Amino acid sequence: MNPLQAQELAADHRIDITAETCPMTFVRTRLALDRMEKGQTLLVRLRGEEPRRNVPRTAGEQGHAVLAQQDLPDGTMLLLLRKG
Template identity: 50%
Template sequence: MSDHAIDITGDICPFTFVKTKLLVERMRVGETATVRLKGLEPLKNVPRSLTEHGQAILSLEPENGEGPDGVHRLILRKMT
């Protein structure tokens, strides 16, 4: 279970990362968050951008066996 959660499945880039970054900024170092995202572009860009900003990706898996453009659940840990 994560400390925080956000659902960005209805958003498009660049808002997907902007909303995720705002969540991370409110978190304390060591806390975790679950991010629900959908689509190929967020699936590629959100994890990449988070790691570039020093955060740890703990897991990234599709929900309910959905394909690459379906809903995914990303779990991150705030590192900085």
């Protein structure tokens, strides 16, 4: 099991935003983060080039940590965030 898979199993919260488009991808991510306690982790599954660039960047700008990113064979990406 790679490290992201191990962290994925231990994520405190998970959201799937593969059906969303920007800017709703980060809106949904931010809403999830807003409901979490500081230090908790959120696993985000997303799709598309724009969300791949914008969600991690914007999360970092808002004080959250990007712990891991992994591209999957189905064209989606897993993004593990820690609420700051």
